[in-house]
Amino acid sequence: MRHPQAQVIGISVAGRPLEVYQFGNGPVEKMIVAGIHGGYEWNTIVLADELIGYLGNHPEVVPLEQTLYILRALNPDGFARSRGFRGRANENNVDINRNFPSNWEAEWPRAGCWDYIPITGGKAAASEPETRALMAFIKAHDLQAFISYHSAALGIFPGGQPPDIGSLSLADALAAVSDYPYPPFDTGCSYTGQLVDWASDQGIPAVDIELTNHQDSDFEKNLAILSVFLDWFYSE
Ligand SMILES: [Zn+2]
Numbered sequence: 226m227r228h229p230q231a232q233v234i235g236i237s238v239a240g241r242p243l244e245v246y247q248f249g250n251g252p253v254e255k256m257i258v259a260g261i262h263g264g265y266e267w268n269t270i271v272l273a274d275e276l277i278g279y280l281g282n283h284p285e286v287v288p289l290e291q292t293l294y295i296l297r298a299l300n301p302d303g304f305a306r307s308r309g310f311r312g313r314a315n316e317n318n319v320d321i322n323r324n325f326p327s328n329w330e331a332e333w334p335r336a337g338c339w340d341y342i343p344i345t346g347g348k349a350a351a352s353e354p355e356t357r358a359l360m361a362f363i364k365a366h367d368l369q370a371f372i373s374y375h376s377a378a379l380g381i382f383p384g385g386q387p388p389d390i391g392s393l394s395l396a397d398a399l400a401a402v403s404d405y406p407y408p409p410f411d412t413g414c415s416y417t418g419q420l421v422d423w424a425s426d427q428g429i430p431a432v433d434i435e436l437t438n439h440q441d442s443d444f445e446k447n448l449a450i451l452s453v454f455l456d457w458f459y460s461e
Pocket residue numbers: 262266374375376
């Protein structure tokens with residue numbers, strides 16, 4: 226097996242590297258991020274590692290004109306801490322997916338939202354090094370499509386509030402080859418500071434995909450999604 230070299234794009238609060246793997250070298254750039262919710266959603270990191278291994282063995286899967294980036298774990302500190310509720314936040318007890326400068330709030334009504342232990346959106350938008358490292362990487366590239374993996378069970382969420390047309394188009398395409406719920410379940414939670422909403426603000430078609438449960442990587446399912454993701458282009 227070929228081991229592609231990882232690029233370190235930043236360092237977590239506790240000093241762990243944020244690693245991005247690159248496949249292909251073409252001008253059309255796309256990105257997959259896993260592990261924003263750390264050990265609570267550890268199976269997304271397992272999936273990212275499986276996709277990285279697969280693409281290392283099958284580099285021809287990425288079309289010549291494309292570059293695919295995979296960030297395997299945006300919250301490595303939470304991943305190292307716990308495979309449960311306590312693994313969700315970063316080392317500052319911040320939910321990284323509530324820390325992006327899009328509709329940001331330090332606190333939010335917890336009704337309908339994840340609320341197993343108290344965590345915050347941070348002292349300010351983009352207060353966290355993990356958030357800032359990914360924002361800098363995204364701004365330095367010209368991404369044409371973006372997936373952020375979560376678990377579990379709520380489905381596929383297009384980025385933007387309300388969702389932008391490119392993110393809706395991407396969500397439609399990925400939903401067509403999977404059995405993940407789409408439209409996603411509405412738990413009544415009001416979402417603030419989310420990565421895919423910020424990506425949408427930058428004009429990048431973006432979706433959250435929630436795996437089926439908190440254990441399985443859904444590798445085969447997401448291989449089908451990867452194929453459509455690489456074929457997909459937004460055209461107005
Ligand atoms: Zn999540």
